[in-house]
Amino acid sequence: MEVIIRPTYQEMSQAAAHEVAKVLNTKPNAVMGMATGSTPLGLYQELVRMHVEEALDFSQVTTFNLDEYVGLPVTHPQSYHHFMHEIFFRHINIPPQNIYIPSGTTSNYPAFCQWYEDSIQRCGGIDLQILGIGTDGHIAFNEPGSSLSSRTRLKTLAKQTIEDNSRFFEHPGEVPVYAITMGVGTILEAKEIILIANGANKAAAITAAIEGPITSMITASGLQLHPTAKVFLDHEAANQLSMREYYDWLEEKRPGAPR
Numbered sequence: 001m002e003v004i005i006r007p008t009y010q011e012m013s014q015a016a017a018h019e020v021a022k023v024l025n026t027k028p029n030a031v032m033g034m035a036t037g038s039t040p041l042g043l044y045q046e047l048v049r050m051h052v053e054e055a056l057d058f059s060q061v062t063t064f065n066l067d068e069y070v071g072l073p074v075t076h077p078q079s080y081h082h083f084m085h086e087i088f089f090r091h092i093n094i095p096p097q098n099i100y101i102p103s104g105t106t107s108n109y110p111a112f113c114q115w116y117e118d119s120i121q122r123c124g125g126i127d128l129q130i131l132g133i134g135t136d137g138h139i140a141f142n143e144p145g146s147s148l149s150s151r152t153r154l155k156t157l158a159k160q161t162i163e164d165n166s167r168f169f170e171h172p173g174e175v176p177v178y179a180i181t182m183g184v185g186t187i188l189e190a191k192e193i194i195l196i197a198n199g200a201n202k203a204a205a206i207t208a209a210i211e212g213p214i215t216s217m218i219t220a221s222g223l224q225l226h227p228t229a230k231v232f233l234d235h236e237a238a239n240q241l242s243m244r245e246y247y248d249w250l251e252e253k254r255p256g257a258p259r
């Protein structure tokens with residue numbers, strides 16, 4: 001895994017956005033995997049800025065979101081449908097028919113999950129997957145114990161995740177217990193992957209994911225199996241990494257890096 005450390009959340013977000021723009025400028029009809037949560041807010045804000053000020057074009061882009069809560073209507077302020085629309089999609093020029101987000105209200109989850117997997121394949125697979133990480137090391141909603149070859153499916157959330165995400169809801173009891181999520185196997189098939197994390201509360205999960213053993217107990221550690229996964233961190237999220245000096249050295253010696 002390539003580890004890229006920036007002093008602040010804003011700089012981390014900009015570095016990650018630059019990576020996304022690089023893919024879109026090389027392949028204007030790229031298929032992107034999208035993440036929700038508070039971490040990617042700065043990244044989406046930067047992409048919107050690039051769209052407005054630098055004409056970054058989304059007119060041929062297709063997106064697949066990682067996950068959605070089960071039981072929340074798309075209009076619910078905490079549904080990932082609502083989040084993506086408000087934070088990102090309504091500010092860019094992506095055609096609405098190119099947006100895929102798992103359904104949290106389907107009457108047939110197994111059939112929907114298969115259709116979602118098939119749709120990713122039909123669109124040529126994901127070119128660039130954006131990921132955040134949960135404090136328990138999960139990616140998307142692949143909680144500890146999820147198979148590293150899992151596919152899109154219905155998942156019961158861990159108590160820790162429900163507690164972490166309750167900050168977005170008016171009452172803690174409102175957090176859905178189930179979600180539909182791409183699997184770790186689905187995610188690992190993306191041609192490129194970037195994971196972003198900031199803040200001291202992510203430091204332990206990040207250290208386990210990058211430097212610990214590959215284990216289904218920390219599903220983000222599955223990214224060690226991906227040939228080119230990149231992890232963008234701010235200083236706080238990086239502060240427990242034992243190889244920190246080495247990552248900084250690599251960055252300094254990266255071909256093309258300013259001397």
Ligand code: GLP
Nearest residue numbers: 036037038039132133134140141
């Ligand atoms: C949820 C999402 C994940 C996200 C995680 C972290 O569980 N399903 O995709 O990475 O939250 O969220 P935050 O960025 O708000 O810390």
